Amino acid sequence: MSDTLRLHTAGTTLLERARGLRPLIEREADAAEAQGRLTAAVVDALHEAGIFGIWVPVPLGGSELSPRELIAVFEELSYADPSTGWVVMATTLENGTAGAYLDDDAVERIFAGARTPLIAGQGTRPGTAVREDGGFRLSGQWSFASGMLHAQYAHSLGAIEGTDEVRIFITPVADVKMLGNWDVLGLRATGSIDYVIEDAFVPESQTHVFDQDEPLRGGAIFRLGLVDQALICHSAWALGVGRRLLDELAGYVVARTGRPGQIAGSDAFHADFARAEATFRAAKALVHETWDDVERTLDAGRHLDVRQDTMVRLSLNHVTWTVAEVARFVYASGGTTAVRDGLIQRLFRDVHTGTAHITSSPLALQACGRELAGLAPGQSWALMALE
Template identity: 35%
Template sequence: MTHTLVPATEADGRTAALLAAVRLQRPAFEGAALRAEEERTLPEDIVTMMRDLGLFWLKTPTELGGSELDPISFCDVLEEIAYYDASAGWAAMIGNGTTGCIAAWLADEGIAEIFTDDPLPIMAGQFTPRGSAIADGDGFRVSGRWSFSSGILHSSWLVGGCRIDGTDELVLAVVPKSEATVHDTWHVAGLQGTGSHDFSLTDVHVPAARICRWFGAAPKRGGLLFRQPQLLFLANELSPVAVGIARRAVDDMYEMAAATARGPRGSVLADRLAFQKDISVAESRVRAMQLLYRDAVAQGWEIARTGADASDVLVSRLRAQHTLIVEECLDVVSRIFRYGGGRALSLKNPMQRHLRNLTAAMQHVYISDENYEVAGRARIAEVAAGRP
């Protein structure tokens, strides 16, 4: 039984059709979940299906062949995929965010090289500046090593954050995967199916056309979607994945409750008052987190639609909300996990996968106590300045 806590935003016919197509693939997503963990990356047939549905280009400008969904519609689709399989949802999240940024911000010459008519590229990488770029003729020599490049095995292009040597300028270097060394590092306890390996570059020449000046720059193409504050353009992706996983954990625990008893004379879990209370609280908390992330995403979208300036206070507050959402989803699943008994420890039991996957999601660079510190500091300064 599936409980959709908040109806999807389906006013746009494209979104309704896309959601319907994703829901038809539920058996495929769910059937491949264990295979993805065993292979430590999404199985090839799942990647092919997601390509065919356009699920890696929901945040790519329409002029390049993408869907350019509004943020709420995007979250609807991402949450739905994550409900079926966390690794597929995560891979869609990374593929969309990385590809979408390059698609909107890279110079025209680079776009002409990368975005051919068919197939559109899937990108992986890391924006954190772990590399250096040294001026070299008509481009730069790039070296560095980047971790957590989710989806790298099914991606064709890689993106690495760099600092231009001798300056404070940060850029994104875009290279064909064939020019990188992929390191088999993804031996982990959660989100195993995401293929989040490291990659490195050693003195690779990157033409200036494939050096993306993304940090703090205006987009070169695309509509209102790309006028959101840059940090919100990326940070709003994690919450729907976390909520999708937590929703599924609650539903799976409901399913387990009727058949789970403690000891030969123990009461059936579904009949225990403590469980009835805790599962209801869990479902309410997940619903609250779903509403909270949709509110945060809507606020970022409103900034883009109205052209209003985004204050540091607002952006930091919304990032703090996204941090809270992931933390709460993990806590919800942690609290109901104990009701699964010994069965929940089985590597084939979905409850332990939900717990591990959310624990792994909490380690993402965008989910940090520092987000609360920044938000609190900004608000304290605002109050001290006499602004309500």
């Protein structure tokens, strides 16, 4: 692939469409929470607005947004509803990378319909794949398949038996047994169920190596590889939810101004709110500074170096745990309103569920510190660890 591969940008049209969906997404959020999946009205609206095509390579008819454009869209959707933002970021990542990395005949099959296909699954803990003429036999059980209840295809990590190779396998949902076990604290509307695949044949063209970072179609964003692209998603999600938490608290205290005993008149609360706002904005600034640097590197035709890989992980980890602190402050300040079932409580639960993701683990933070301190010479990033 040519070193002149450039970064594609698409402008603000998709962001404006995402913003226009906020009233619908907010109206449907309680129903989605209750049923454990996004409502049909929201899924249809996201399709009609072209949101599910934001990561698909341009040659396949997608919008192929740049990292910062993706961040803006995911932030907007996550502000409207954290579960909606989470489902969209997970499925668009997986349909985008499938479009970039799969062979032509697989792409022709998968992307042949009028709608952008939704692909959902798990890319961390591998199943087992056995080579067979023309492809593989894949078996395994995977967890946290966000958006699977809306998907047409599964995206699953598999280790090739007898080798050190791991690949991503794209299989139709007909090959998937959904376990339906999504009974969780937060992000309830994501339907992030566990699933099983038993001895399914997968053509080789519907697989790609896990660490592929040269696209067969599409621009320089796909040189990030699957893991670094996933970091775009989780950084943006934290930004959207953090902003919504602070805005909800501000609305809560303004509505109670002048009532006896309310925190709106507390100097200590005023100072704490200022600190929370400043801390959140600083974390957001780090995310944008980091991805601005990434975009310049990609547009110059280069891959990221180890320090840049460290910074995309660090900025994600930092904003996620900053938002967790913001959530605790908002919950503690919200009085009985936060205790009762409602938006502040749901945001609090969603944030703390989001912190459990592997990308925000304490081990990832420790590895970032080791690299930044110059204690990892010659090492590079593999998933969320240095080797």
